[in-house]
Amino acid sequence: MSNRHEGKEALPASRLSGLMMVPVKAVMQVVDVPLRAWQRLTGLTGMASFFLLPNMAVFGIFVLVPFVINFVYSMTGGSEIFLAQRFYVGAAQYRDIFDCRSYLDPSSCVEDGFWVSARNTALFVVVQVTLMILVALITALVLNREIIGRSFWRAVFFFPVLLSPVVVGLIWRWILQRQGLLNLVLYDLFGFEPYSWLTDRNAAFAAAVGVTIWARVGFFALILLAGLQAIPKDLYEAAEMDGTRRTRVFFRITLPLLMPNLIVVLVLGLIRSVQVFDEAYVLTGGGPGTSTMYLTQYIYEKGFASDLRDPGLAAAASILMGAVLVVLTLVQMAASRRNEKQGER
């Protein structure tokens, strides 16, 4: 009884948040005084610049200017970080990167680290994106069926998307280590001897691929699911009337109509996959050896972490990676424009 009484006395949540807003409201009132003067002085255009200024200033200082001076960095040498202390070397960084006797063999290059990580990244991107789209597509198809508790199942696949890459990396390091869950399952089912998976080159690569798929597939499945649900139901009803086989329905109706979403998923997946770092770095640290060293980690280590740091080389490498991303982004924009046109028709 007394509990109920106390409940009535306590502030409801809305009243409480209203109370917290009082100082904010006061500040906004005070700010209004000089702003009114500014508005009288400069009119609506002045107010537009006022509203734009903070965001654009931050954006300019921390995105736009670095983006531009990155090109300058890539043409300087030395290990100093401030531009003023660096010297101009022209295109030497790029020449070093492309100085290879054979592009297929990283060890024949002057900058073998770059080519090793570039090759690793290319292999990773191809395998990871292919498998992930396959898994995402199956998941979306399964979730699009009339199943009991659909929102629960959707949540199951989406859950890892929000986890931090560090947490993802640690969870899986813990599972793949010698006394881990994977070895327990293999031991119980098949009597396998425990094995340190992350110290094996091929297993570490497979782990990086598998773990990033685990962490991201829910996101991509969600986009595909939205696409599947946008396909008109009457198409399927008509196909059922005609007694069309399900595999035929899939290849003749579902897949063609899902193509726009599949392209979006493909390009977004590629863009994110090219930049792979966090999960793989926490999981394997780039090892064993350099078998899971990817481009972003190479840039990070060249730029900051290693004793023989070379910011100019790191900048040149980052521009090359950026060029790949720009191409992918343009492909995506072209694809989405084509989708819109198709939608209008």
Add this chain to the structure above:
Amino acid sequence: MGNVLAFLTRRRGGDRWHWTDVVTWVWLIGGLLVMFGPAVWLVLSSFKTPAALAEFPPTLMPYVIEEVSVAGYDHPLPLYEVRQADGRTVVLAEVRRIGIIAQMVDPKAPGAIVKVNIADRAPVEKVSFATSNYTEPFVHFDFLRFLWNSVFVTVMATAVTLLINSMAAFALAKYKFRGQSLILIVIVGTLMVPLGVIMVPLYSMISALGLFNSLWGVIWPTVATPTGVFLLRQYMLTIPDELIDAARMDKASEWQIYWRIVLPLAAPALAVLAIFSVVWRWNDFLWPLIVLSQSQLYTLQVGLNVYAGQLNVQWHYILAMTVVTMIPVVLVFVFLQRFITRGIATSGLK
């Protein structure tokens, strides 16, 4: 038997089970195990003692050996079930172990010491949660410090993001001025400039501004999100201009229009951006790793990585800290999942 099977698999509408139904349920159940299993395993492991963590094969639940106080011994002694020569088993407490022979006593009659081959005994175990894994990192590591740094970065970055993004979005949605479309193109064009590409010059920029080894050095580069501006602008375009004109008639200043009319009406879009911003900033790793080099400034993600990268990893602490790091995101997931999934499905935001 055939009838039973037919009964169990009978479905509405009289359809038979298609092979795709089997695939569906195999995929769902398998997905449940693969997606949730690792997280559940993490949580269960985080309650184990270091000794239990080093065992193979590991147990599912956290077990410890049961102990008992025996008269004449200072410390509680571990209990074992001992199989005797005549086939009976008795419960004895171990005093010490020399090679493969354990010296044991009967807790009820602690006088005589019995020598037992260690192959003939099995520990008496009980489920016990080692909550000290959770309490000790607060003392041994700067865990509370990391937690505070993460909360500070997340809250500040989200607040600044909401403020400056919504102001810019308001200007882009409700004013006409020269260069408007240029700004929009720049914003959309840089949606895809990832940190990995501008890492080196951004680092020098941060250093030049004296923000190296400062939490604000982590916050500033992340707040002017093009995604946020774009999302809010698209939403504010749907607010009718008549509302704003009416407010101008009533002598409201532009700032008041932004603050008292547009912001409250854009609340749903602001909420989506806030949720995403919290998750992004809480999970950020690479940039804090570059900017923060002093351990009292580490965020949770960086701190976790550093402690997990040590030669002698103290997994019992790491696992517990990982669980704590997961909690805010899991809460967001449980309570706000609908908003997030809708946001992704409609705008491809991530």
